[in-house]
Amino acid sequence: MLSGRVAFITGASRGIGRAIARTLSKAGTDIAGIDLNLDELKSAMKMIEDDTGRKAIAVQADVADPASVAKGVEEAIKVLGRIDILVNNAGITRDNILLRMKDEEWDRVIKINLTGTFNCTKAVIKGMVKNRSGRIISIASVVGAMGNVGQANYAASKAGIIGFTKSIAREYANRGITANAIAPGFIETHMTKALSEEVRDVLIKHIPMGRLGMPEDVAHVVEFLASDEAVYITGQVIHVNGGMYM
Numbered sequence: 437m438l439s440g441r442v443a444f445i446t447g448a449s450r451g452i453g454r455a456i457a458r459t460l461s462k463a464g465t466d467i468a469g470i471d472l473n474l475d476e477l478k479s480a481m482k483m484i485e486d487d488t489g490r491k492a493i494a495v496q497a498d499v500a501d502p503a504s505v506a507k508g509v510e511e512a513i514k515v516l517g518r519i520d521i522l523v524n525n526a527g528i529t530r531d532n533i534l535l536r537m538k539d540e541e542w543d544r545v546i547k548i549n550l551t552g553t554f555n556c557t558k559a560v561i562k563g564m565v566k567n568r569s570g571r572i573i574s575i576a577s578v579v580g581a582m583g584n585v586g587q588a589n590y591a592a593s594k595a596g597i598i599g600f601t602k603s604i605a606r607e608y609a610n611r612g613i614t615a616n617a618i619a620p621g622f623i624e625t626h627m628t629k630a631l632s633e634e635v636r637d638v639l640i641k642h643i644p645m646g647r648l649g650m651p652e653d654v655a656h657v658v659e660f661l662a663s664d665e666a667v668y669i670t671g672q673v674i675h676v677n678g679g680m681y682m
């Protein structure tokens with residue numbers, strides 16, 4: 437379905453990012469996986485290459501640092517030739533109630549989740565405009581739509597991604613570029629492993645499907661949004677949450 441395309445995926449060494457890389461690779465895409473931890477990233481990309489036979493390169497970069505992102509984009513284009521699909525997936529949490537939230541907890545989450553999305557999108561958009569085609573897919577969160585206790589920083593960063601996505605969608609709609617966000621609910625990854633059994637049980641009570649989602653549940657939506665079939669979808673937020681928010 438995506439044969440011959442190249443995807444630049446941030447936070448690709450584990451969790452949702454790795455599932456996205458694997459799913460797009462299976463659909464015929466060459467992958468530039470971006471992450472901070474090169475060892476973990478290399479082994480994830482190697483597993484994908486072995487599994488699918490497509491190219492999957494590991495590019496160490498910090499999405500919060502525009503110079504590092506520019507270098508990463510340059511490296512990906514040098515090896516893979518172009519970037520057709522950008523997946524802004526790298527993200528972190530630093531939870532605290534507002535009364536106790538430290539400035540660094542606010543700043544770090546905004547810098548990686550929101551400014552990181554800006555840095556990566558800015559670094560690839562010129563090439564996409566030149567090619568007159570592109571797909572920008574950013575991973576937001578259900579929390580960006582409904583808020584969450586202890587996550588004012590995270591919710592603001594994810595709501596920011598939604599506003600950013602809608603603006604980019606409008607700016608580049610007439611250049612063959614679509615921009616969409618996916619808002620996952622709670623998904624089984626390293627990020628949610630930190631939750632206690634008690635919090636997890638309470639959470640599941642609020643999910644009509646009665647379980648957390650799997651990384652692949654998000655990855656399949658990325659695959660669709662990246663495909664030609666999704667050409668008329670832009671500026672949208674697709675919720676993948678087992679019904680917890682409607």
Ligand code: NAP
Pocket residue numbers: 446447448449450451452453470471472473497498499500524525526527528548552575576577578619620621622623624625626627628
């Ligand atoms: P994860 O398992 O923690 O993976 C996130 C990846 O991003 C890690 O490999 C991490 O690398 C990388 N990363 C962090 N900071 C980075 C930076 N500055 N530059 C490059 N890479 C960086 O998280 P996940 O659950 O898969 O989440 C992926 C995305 O989905 C995030 O944007 C998250 O907010 C969103 N999301 C997750 C859920 C969920 O329930 N899991 C729900 C809604 C939305 P290091 O480990 O080296 O820091």
